[in-house]
Amino acid sequence: MSCLNTAHTRGETLSSMVGVGLRHPHYKEALLGSSSIDFVEVHAENFFAEGGIVPAILDDIAQQYPISLHSTSMGLGSAVGINRDYLQRLKRLSQKVTPILISDHACFTWSNLNGNAVHAGDLLPLEFSQQNLQVMTENVDKVQQVLGRKILVENLSSYVEFRFSNMSETEFLTELVNRTGCGLLVDLNNLIVNAHNFSDESSLQTASQWLQQLPTGAVGEIHLAGYTPVAENELIIDDHSQPVSDECWSLYRTALKQLGAVTTLIEWDNNLPSWPVLLDQATKARSIMSEIAIMKNVPMSEEGFLNAI
Amino acid sequence: MQSELDILCRRQEALIALIFSEQSMLENKEEDQMSKGLKIYQNNLLMTAVRALSLKYPVIDKMIGREALSGLTRKLLHIELPASGDWADWGEQLSSLIMTTELYDQHPYLAEIASFEWCLHETARGVGTELNVNALARLSEQNLKSVFIQLSKTLKVLSFHYPVDEIWMLHQLDESQIDTNELAVLLKEPIELHRIVMYQREAVPCVERLTEQEQAWLIDVLAGLSLDQLLEKYVTFDLSGWLSVAIEEQWLEGLR
Numbered sequence: 051m052s053c054l055n056t057a058h059t060r061g062e063t064l065s066s067m068v069g070v071g072l073r074h075p076h077y078k079e080a081l082l083g084s085s086s087i088d089f090v091e092v093h094a095e096n097f098f099a100e101g102g103i104v105p106a107i108l109d110d111i112a113q114q115y116p117i118s119l120h121s122t123s124m125g126l127g128s129a130v131g132i133n134r135d136y137l138q139r140l141k142r143l144s145q146k147v148t149p150i151l152i153s154d155h156a157c158f159t160w161s162n163l164n165g166n167a168v169h170a171g172d173l174l175p176l177e178f179s180q181q182n183l184q185v186m187t188e189n190v191d192k193v194q195q196v197l198g199r200k201i202l203v204e205n206l207s208s209y210v211e212f213r214f215s216n217m218s219e220t221e222f223l224t225e226l227v228n229r230t231g232c233g234l235l236v237d238l239n240n241l242i243v244n245a246h247n248f249s250d251e252s253s254l255q256t257a258s259q260w261l262q263q264l265p266t267g268a269v270g271e272i273h274l275a276g277y278t279p280v281a282e283n284e285l286i287i288d289d290h291s292q293p294v295s296d297e298c299w300s301l302y303r304t305a306l307k308q309l310g311a312v313t314t315l316i317e318w319d320n321n322l323p324s325w326p327v328l329l330d331q332a333t334k335a336r337s338i339m340s341e342i343a344i345m346k347n348v349p350m351s352e353e354g355f356l357n358a359i
Numbered sequence: 360m361q362s363e364l365d366i367l368c369r370r371q372e373a374l375i376a377l378i379f380s381e382q383s384m385l386e387n388k389e390e391d392q393m394s395k396g397l398k399i400y401q402n403n404l405l406m407t408a409v410r411a412l413s414l415k416y417p418v419i420d421k422m423i424g425r426e427a428l429s430g431l432t433r434k435l436l437h438i439e440l441p442a443s444g445d446w447a448d449w450g451e452q453l454s455s456l457i458m459t460t461e462l463y464d465q466h467p468y469l470a471e472i473a474s475f476e477w478c479l480h481e482t483a484r485g486v487g488t489e490l491n492v493n494a495l496a497r498l499s500e501q502n503l504k505s506v507f508i509q510l511s512k513t514l515k516v517l518s519f520h521y522p523v524d525e526i527w528m529l530h531q532l533d534e535s536q537i538d539t540n541e542l543a544v545l546l547k548e549p550i551e552l553h554r555i556v557m558y559q560r561e562a563v564p565c566v567e568r569l570t571e572q573e574q575a576w577l578i579d580v581l582a583g584l585s586l587d588q589l590l591e592k593y594v595t596f597d598l599s600g601w602l603s604v605a606i607e608e609q610w611l612e613g614l615r
Contacts, residue, residue: 103562170441
């Protein structure tokens with residue numbers, strides 16, 4: 051697969067790469083000179099424009115870094131299916147940049163409102179039911195066929211829970227992996243946010259238990275992020291506006307011990323720090339990954355997603 | 360009888376309807392978990408939509424302020440549903456929405472500025488085409504009835520009552536540097552039409568003023584008049600001078 055070739059050109063294997071989310075205010079610095087990161091993740095929709103300066107910017111980024119395409123609008127769990135034009139735009143973009151990874155979320159976005167087609171503009175939560183699993187399976191299959199490659203599906207932070215769910219999130223995702231062959235993108239911050247918002251147990255304990263229920267070899271990427279603290283009894287919003295939280299670093303260690311080295315991304319979307327501060331977060335992730343690898347005494351490239359491809 | 364898929368569709372629609380529902384945003388006072396969660400989705404939608412509009416309409420944002428823009432955004436979400444999965448495609452109807460509000464009564468220029476900014480946004484994202492130099496050889500053909508000028512697909516011919524291009528340029532300055540007297544002159548009751556060509560040059564949107572004749576010429580070119588018809592209609596028109604500008608400014612795609 052082309053994604054592996056691209057990753058290897060930097061002397062890294064995909065499973066030990068560390069990257070950052072690249073957002074508009076950082077373009078200039080990211081393109082000036084070298085940096086310590088192995089890849090950048092961009093939001094696919096930000097590069098859908100086929101004319102103007104946007105394609106040239108993406109070309110420049112792709113010259114310097116392997117790119118992971120993270121889309122936020124695909125709505126893989128949408129019962130009405132995925133908009134065909136959207137998928138074609140994503141396909142064109144994917145063909146243009148040959149990303150090392152393509153990912154989106156276990157959520158729905160496409161629906162109808164008053165008889166008109168609508169896109170929610172947000173990542174809306176799924177019922178974890180057999181019917182929604184069937185919908186998700188068909189959609190993921192279709193996307194993987196159109197794109198001609200495997201995608202990663204990310205667990206969501208959610209602010210409502212449905213009484214219609216009759217399976218756990220991990221049962222749902224495990225079955226999705228089994229049925230479609232997709233990989234998983236585990237957002238550790240989302241696990242912590244959900245645990246804070248919906249669990250009576252300690253968030254770390256809840257999130258660790260969640261991780262233990264994942265299928266072996268399915269995790270292709272980890273997202274790390276922080277959130278704005280809130281008052282007691284308020285729901286935490288997954289705003290990606292802070293440094294990776296201590297809880298998230300702690301859960302990252304747990305995840306690496308369990309999963310082995312996994313491609314890792316620092317996700318910071320709002321209240322952006324300076325570029326060097328963002329890179330420092332990536333450096334910290336890399337040092338934790340090395341430390342865990344030494345403790346486990348296994349080569350960083352031998353485990354994780356590579357075996358699953 | 361509804362299938363399970365239909366039932367799932369209806370439930371997803373119901374959540375979207377709640378999120379987009381203005382009534383629920385204003386009147387939902389219950390503080391249970393579901394209501395709190397719903398409010399987060401409602402706020403997310405509004406904030407994302409406001410941000411999307413502010414990126415496309417930076418001058419409108421500057422002139423009316425974020426609070427007024429939020430109010431317009433809330434209304435626009437009910438008139439023009441986001442439907443493509445890319446927020447960059449949403450917001451075209453802001454100008455017509457402004458014309459239905461009190462803002463328009465007090466500040467009639469806002470609708471034209473919004474219209475100008477949307478065109479600028481579209482031009483910035485449009486796909487420019489390279490000039491087909493070989494096609495220019497058709498100019499030497501004897502029968503110009505079958506020769507047609509092809510303009511760049513990013514080119515737009517526009518007319519405004521207010522000098523929106525100048526108002527827009529003035530707002531590229533920091534707020535403290537904007538000359539309020541100059542702005543007041545630009546915003547006063549319009550007396551003449553301002554003719555504009557908007558196009559993409561070196562991948563960047565550009566704007567030029569046009570004379571009445573230049574505008575009419577471009578409109579006729581876009582309408583598909585042959586070169587023969589154009590030269591007959593515009594007897595004194597300087598075709599070679601115009602062609603050189605059109606090539607330089609990347610208005611021209613070629614001749615067919």
